[in-house]
Amino acid sequence: MTILNAGMRRPTTPAASAPASQDWKTRSVCRGELADDFYSTIKSRKERARALCVGCPVIVECLNNQRQSDDAIYRWGVGGGLDPEQRRALEVEELLGNVPNLAMARVLVSPRWLWRLRQLKAGCRSLEGMTAALRKDGLFVDEVTVRVAVWWSGGEGSRMSRLAPGDKRTWRAQLRDDYADVVVALHELGARRADIAAYLGIPGTNGAKGVSDVLKAAAASGLELAA
Structure with a gap:
């Protein structure tokens, strides 16, 4: 969502204070679109906003700009193709030293590769599996880059693996059994529970x-545990 839509925005959105001199915003596809789609909690409207973002030539610039505007605790709205929770997750990825290659993520959602990404989303149980398969296809990618591409394509991109067939555990049980060490490590690095x-x-x-x-x-x- 770019500043060019500011006239239709709610006044509390962080991007309202973004510099007006950034010429890339004149090339955004969301110009003239209803701002409420980008700040709706309704799934269909969020997906409509995200679909505009994925086809936008300045999605990378928009995402970088949105992240500069995000507050550490309070953030909202689809910006640069990601919703607030996805941008929050990206902050933690970078806390761990995982910086996405956004140019490569754009390649993964291009018409040439999007079909393959969707195929892997359906067939792989984890980001690790998807990344390994794409490397076999000849792409130099890492997990966080694949994760951004999955988000852009409308997928969940969870760091928690999909349960194997026959595994009837709840996500809470899976979190406790398989990811307690990750939770503790991130807590000790200063990451908030959210x-x-x-x-x-x-x-x-x-x-x-x-x-x-x-x-x-x-x-x-x-x-x-850290305090």
Whole structure:
């Protein structure tokens, strides 16, 4: 979502204070579109906004600009093809040293490769599996770059692997069993509970509550946790 739509925006959006001298905004495809689509909580409207972003020639510039405007705690709206929780997850990725190659992510959602990305989303249980398959296809990609491309294409891009057939655990049980060490490590790096939940792909109040439960269990078992 670019500043060119500011007249239709709610006044509290962070991007309203972005510099007006950035010429790339004149090439955005969301010019003249209804701003409410970009700030709606309705899934169909969010998907409509994201679809505009994916076909936009300045999606990379828009995402970088949006992230500069995001507040560490409060953020909202689709910007640069990502929703607030996805941008929050990207902050944690970079905290871990995982910086996406956004130019390569654009390649993955281009007409030439999008079919392959969708095929892998359906057939692979994890980002690791998707990345390995794309490398075999001859692309030099890493997991966080693939993750951004999956988000842009409308997928979840969760860091938690899809459960194997026959595995009937809930996501809370999977979080506790398979990702407790990740939760504790991110907590010790200073990531907030909501940030950790977004990183793992379980955003929202329930995700943050699940992370809190894991941290409480870790503390009860004697693990050292940062304050």
